[in-house]
Amino acid sequence: xxxxxxxxxxxxxxxxxxxxxxxxxxxxxxxxxxxxxxxxxxxxxxxxxxxxxxxxxxxxxxxxxxxxxxxxxxxxxxxxxxxxxxxxxxxxxxxxxxxxxxxxxxxxxx
Amino acid sequence: xxxxxxxxxxxxxxxxxxxxxxxxxxxxxxxxxxxxxxxxxxxxxxxxxxxxxxxxxxxxxxxxxxxxxxxxxxxxxxxxxxxxxxxxxxxxxxxxxxxxxxxxxxxxxxxxx
Numbered sequence: 001x002x003x004x005x006x007x008x009x010x011x012x013x014x015x016x017x018x019x020x021x022x023x024x025x026x027x028x029x030x031x032x033x034x035x036x037x038x039x040x041x042x043x044x045x046x047x048x049x050x051x052x053x054x055x056x057x058x059x060x061x062x063x064x065x066x067x068x069x070x071x072x073x074x075x076x077x078x079x080x081x082x083x084x085x086x087x088x089x090x091x092x093x094x095x096x097x098x099x100x101x102x103x104x105x106x107x108x109x110x
Numbered sequence: 111x112x113x114x115x116x117x118x119x120x121x122x123x124x125x126x127x128x129x130x131x132x133x134x135x136x137x138x139x140x141x142x143x144x145x146x147x148x149x150x151x152x153x154x155x156x157x158x159x160x161x162x163x164x165x166x167x168x169x170x171x172x173x174x175x176x177x178x179x180x181x182x183x184x185x186x187x188x189x190x191x192x193x194x195x196x197x198x199x200x201x202x203x204x205x206x207x208x209x210x211x212x213x214x215x216x217x218x219x220x221x222x223x
Contacts, residue, residue: 032209043114043200043214044153087152097168098202098212100145100152 003027003090009105012082018075020104022088025069032091033064034098035073037084044087044100047073078108113137114215116201121220123195131186131218133201142184143202143212146170153200159184188220195222 005023012018024033034049048055048062050071055062061074075082087103114135123129133142141160145153155168159178173192178184184203188195198219202212 034211041198041217041219043116043202043217046211046213049209049211097143097155097158098153102150102152 003099004088004101006086006088006101006104008102009107011107011109012075012078014080014108014110015077018078018082018106018108020073020075020086020088020106021070022072023070024088024090027068027090029068033062033068033071034089034091035060035062036087036089036098036100037082038087038103039084047086078106080108080110082106083108114201114203114213116199116215116218119216119218121218123220123222125222126190128190129188129195129220131188131199131201131220133184133186133215134182135184135201135203135215136182137203137213138181139203139205139213140181141204142178143204144168144174144176144184144186145200145202147198147200147217156186156199195220 032049032051035047036044038044048060050062064071085103085105087100089098117132143158144156147153154170156174157176159165162178162181165176165178175187198217200217201215204210204212
């Protein structure tokens with residue numbers, strides 16, 4: 001059922017920007033892209049979501065391509081506490097379910 | 111302090127026993143959800159409720175039951191019919207709109223011995 005594709009793992013140097021890609025080539029016009037992250041043995045934490053415009057909040061920026069077939073989550077200055085699994089989710093318009101795949105395991109290196 | 115609480119954080123039970131996991135929220139959210147997560151896997155939806163006294167089965171409801179008698183509470187019972195109950199269980203809530211955000215509790219790790 002997963003509608004998104006993410007790399008299994010990534011590394012990022014502390015203080016540098018972390019750019020996490022996500023492909024969602026079958027996304028429909030009314031489906032939103034959500035990003036969550038999960039630190040080991042904790043509940044997922046909401047990061048950001050968007051429809052077609054780029055979005056920014058205090059945690060991250062979300063860049064969605066013009067054709068909406070892919071997006072990138074940007075953590076501008078990664079810290080060790082950003083080490084987590086990051087999930088890109090396309091939310092279906094029917095029902096209210098979030099379908100979490102296996103995500104990208106981001107490791108921030110000192 | 112608003113949020114979602116789940117208790118206990120760790121739970122051990124003997125095989126064949128029913129066990130109930132607690133989920134409470136004080137966010138005034140209408141919708142609540144239960145997910146299951148196995149090691150190295152994503153989340154799978156067990157049950158959800160969009161309003162008090164109503165709930166719907168998710169993708170893996172077999173062996174589980176829920177109730178929604180109060181807006182703030184959505185307990186999950188793992189019955190003896192669930193063949194592989196050992197997992198990390200996560201509760202979430204949201205206001206219920208399609209574009210809304212789900213907020214998750216800290217989770218309960220259930221181990222059946």
